[in-house]
Amino acid sequence: MTVGTPTVIADWALLSKVPGRTMDSEICAASMDPGAAERCVRTLLAGTADGPAPGRPEALPWYGFTGRLGDRPVLGLMEFGWSDELDGTGRPITPARLLIADFDGAARGALTYTGLAAALFDLGWRDVHTGPPGVGDNRMRLAPPPLDVATLVRDIESLGVEFVAGIAALLLDGAQVVLTSSAGQYPSVVERIRLFDAVCALLPYGYRAQLTAATWAGHRARHRISLTFAERAAEGQREVSLDTWAVPAPRTAPAEAYLRTLAALLRRGRSVEQLVQYLMTQREPERNRDAADVAGLLQRLDLPAAVLQAIRAGRAGLGDVLDVLRRLGLEGLDDDEMRQVYCGFLVDRAARPGPEADPAGRALAELWSPPVTRALAERARALLSDGDQEGLRRLAEVAGARPGAARALVGLLTDEVVQQPRPAGIAAYVGLLAHLDPEVAGDPDLHRRFLSRPEAGVQLVAHLMKRPGAVAPVLALWESLVTDDTRWARPIVAVVGGDLAAVAPPDLAALRGGGADAVLTLLAVAEQHERLAELFRLHWRDFAGLAARLGGGEADERRRALLRGHLATLRAQLRPKKDLDAIGRLDVLALLSDQRPETLLSLRGLPEPYLDGMQQAWRFPALRPAKERLVERLREALTTRAARIGDEAEARDLVAVVDRIEPSLRPWAAGLIGTYLTANPDQRASLELSPEWRAAIDPWLAGLTDLARVCADPAAPPREVLKTLWSLLEQPELHHEQVLEALRPWLRPGRESAVIDLIGYLRLSPNAGAGHKAFGEALQARAIDPAGPLREFAPDFIAAVRWMAPLLQQVLAAADRAAPASVPPGRAAPPPVAPERPPPGRRQRSSLRWLFEAAGPRVGANGDGNDGERGRGARGSGERGTTPEEQA
DSSP, X not given: OEEOOOOEEEEEEEEEOOTTOOOOOEEEEESSOHHHHHHHHHHHOOSOOSSOOTTSTTOSOEEEEEEEETTEEEEEEEEXXXXXXXXXXXXXXXXXXXXXXXXXXXXXXXXXHHHHHHHHHHTTOOOSSSOSTTOTTSOEEEOOOOEEHHHHHHHHHHHOHHHHHHHHHHHHTTOOEEXXXXXXXXXXXXXXXXXXXXXXXXXXXXXXXXXXXXXXXXXXXXXXXXXXXXXXXXXXXXXXXXXXXXXXXXXXXXXXXHHHHHHHHHHTTOOHHHHHHHHHTOOOGGGOSSHHHHHHHHHXXXXXXXXXXXXXXXXXXXXXXXXXXXXXXXXXSSSHHHHHHHHHHHHHHHHXXXXXXXXXXXXXXXXXXXXXXXXXXXXXXXXXXXXXXXXXXXXXXXXXXXXXXXXXXXHHHHHHHHHSOOHHHHHHHHHHHHHSOHHHHTOHHHHHHXXXXXXXXXXXXXXXXXXXXXXXXXHHHHHHHOOGGGGGGHHHHHHHHSOGGGOOHHHHHHHHTTOHHHHHHHHHHHHHTTOHHHHHHHHHHHHHHHHHHHHTTSSOHHHHHHHHHHHHHHHHHSOTTTOHHHHHHHHHHHHHTTOOOHHHHHOSSXXXXXXXXXXXXXXXXXXXXXXXXXXXXXXXXXXXXXXXXXXXXXXXXXXHHHHHTOGGGHHHHHHHHHHHHHHOGGGTTTTTOOHHHHHHHHHHHHHHHHHHHHHHOTTOOHHHHHHHHHHHHTSSSOOHHHHHHHHGGGOOTTOHHHHHHHHHHHHHOTTOOHHHHHHHHHHHHHHTOTTSTTGGGTTHHHHHHHHHHHHXXXXXXXXXXXXXXXXXXXOOOOOOOOOSOOOTTOOOOOOSGGGGGGGSOOOOTTOOOHHHHTTOOOOOTXXXXXXXXXXX
């Protein structure tokens, strides 16, 4: 791992002589105070060089390093070397070159001694009496190489962690440490500097302000340099032998605590790299003055791990997290995973309502970095999924504190909702847009993404409509962004301020490709901008297609309800006299959407434009799959309208609707028209019925007329009524109400038993068709209904029929269990169980046992009811036939 080192500002000075002159060494050139520069150089010179001594441990050049210039923390380097230049006495000049880097800049870039020496070498500073080339008397900018943490860690591990840490502990003891080798096996100058860096790497970076180091010091020279290489140690110095690699133990408790804590961290799994990275972030000299400071700092290195566990367990407090981050910063945490957890905690607190939101947000702004960005993005995605608009707003405020961060966050969320357009996420996104700077919310790039995905764009418009005034600016922007590739949006954009007539069929086809919600959104926008009627007049086919899809079960009830609401609004916006064709189409869509076709049900004398519009919609290809449903709804509507045709206009309307819209209903409508003509025979000619109508009406009308004639005769025997009714019920599309109306005069007190027999016959006869059985059920329901059409016979007639109804139900149940063919002809079935008592004052004389004999009476082709007379007496007006039991 490498850490980029920023440019560092540095002063410089040169302690030397002028070639050819007899003089003492002095400051020949400098960008700083000459006196301070000379004092610094002489502090770092620990000995006198008698010659270059190549191959010897004391060979030049010597390098000295300092952390102080007077009272000011710095990172300084002195190079003392040999040259080929001679002074006035003929002796070689030995210049001392000094670089003094600002400590803050050096600390920010984690500048090492090795890096500072490399920067000096790169200057090309070789002259013995002038400053670095090209700088004059000015301060200079150094560009040292980046810090290679991996190389630094390898050096520590190569030397031995205990060895390096032991030297660091001696320095914390306040001792002068001297590295010696009785065998003369000293490392090279470069390796000595790297050893210095290895020792410093196990100390806080800020502690460099307390240190000095030199690659060589004479053992006789008196100096105060903290760490040196020498031939041997002087009195009072702590010697570390390079022959044995043994390091003396520290003498103070804080230094011992440093060693114990460092060892404990390594045992608990901390790596050397983690320790180095952590210590490199501890830059403040004032917090790293002595061994106690350093030991305490190492002890706090376990705090981030403890807080990390608390975060994961949900027990961490914001104060604990902020305390760790104030001490270490994000860079001081162990790894990316820990950084991400800490950032995630802060983001979570910033998104929550409460007193912790603001301080957490401020901390995120101060710590802004890739981990913060990732944590914001992850939390924003979760809030988007949950539909938490307020949380998103707070995160946007946090991001807004950094230039460009809010735009980046919104861009990320836009991609999220476009790829996964869920209603809750879109709603939260729209809520977020309302709190953003208009320049960010109206970024064309964001809206192009929505246009590229109709499903997402449709939902965006739908949710914008819920906020007053929010949709119009967006659609105005879309108008400039729509292309042929995103043409689905053109109809929606045109509704707000464009020309609806200019919307092309491919545009509408593209919109329909977005699904039912796309068309519903178009209708919603049109309704909100009061252009629904205009849209329907021009593009009614899209309404029809949507109604067909929703009516066909392809959508849930929510969408069907939305469509019904739009159709209701549309009906109110259409002009009753000028938009008759549109109203006709609308009534067809109302039928398909389970709504009342108001005009069809209420308008008398249906005009041709209305019928034209209705016919046009009825024959629209998209509605063909729903034809059966439409026909049934139309039949129900016409039944409601024409249950009682009161005059010729209503009859004509019925004929016109059937002829123009659905001729297959003619056999069914024939009963309604036939009933009307029965009461108004003189209007048959004026209706000008077609041959198809006459062919459908005449048989029904003849049968209904015969039944009415027979039932009007008080003396009509039951078998005559049965014969006439039977023939009539063989007609298709029968209307029970009209038949009951004709039968009603015959249904009078005294004929209760005959009514029961008639019901049983219609429901049980093997020759009965569906029409016979259905009418038998209808007759039974009305005969026992106290509030029904026969209520004028109450209480006697209805009470008697209701008393006998359980008998009939038992017979029907027995007939269901044993098919009619299972009862041998001529053999009576077991009699049903009678109720406990008949109605007061009336003796029940009829039994239904005869219905089981030969499976009931049969009516032949000539209508003879002889089978029906078996086992019973003659039936005249008011007579009851005798049962087989009575005959016995």
